[in-house]
Amino acid sequence: MRALLFGIAALLPSLGACGKSSPDGLSVGGLYSIKDESDYKVVKILATDGGRVHVRIYKNKFSKRPETVDPSVLSLGAITDKDGFGIGHLPLDRATFDAWMPRIIMQTAVTEEELEGYRMWKESGGGAFK
Numbered sequence: 001m002r003a004l005l006f007g008i009a010a011l012l013p014s015l016g017a018c019g020k021s022s023p024d025g026l027s028v029g030g031l032y033s034i035k036d037e038s039d040y041k042v043v044k045i046l047a048t049d050g051g052r053v054h055v056r057i058y059k060n061k062f063s064k065r066p067e068t069v070d071p072s073v074l075s076l077g078a079i080t081d082k083d084g085f086g087i088g089h090l091p092l093d094r095a096t097f098d099a100w101m102p103r104i105i106m107q108t109a110v111t112e113e114e115l116e117g118y119r120m121w122k123e124s125g126g127g128a129f130k
Contacts, residue, residue: 026053029110033065034100040065042074046110046118053097054118059086069105089117
């Protein structure tokens, strides 16, 4: 019984973040299209805090801004991939995120695995954003 309660307690933070709109209007778990030089990419908002937006950037590129996307085809890839790679966690200030001209595509859940980089960043003291 104790293990069951612990498991439920461990899941509550990620369930609470699922589709939650932050005070600044961004949706945690939202997949957004962003402008990237000559093409478009997709990012996922993992968390927001203190004026920061924590994103996952997928390696997939689109010649036009995507209005729909199948989350199962989004990939981070690897640094050795010839067609580029993504980033598992990147903390940004809101102005930088807004400069990418984000547009919401769809809402998804944030998984524990996706939050791994965010948690490591937070445990390390938050990098340059102290």
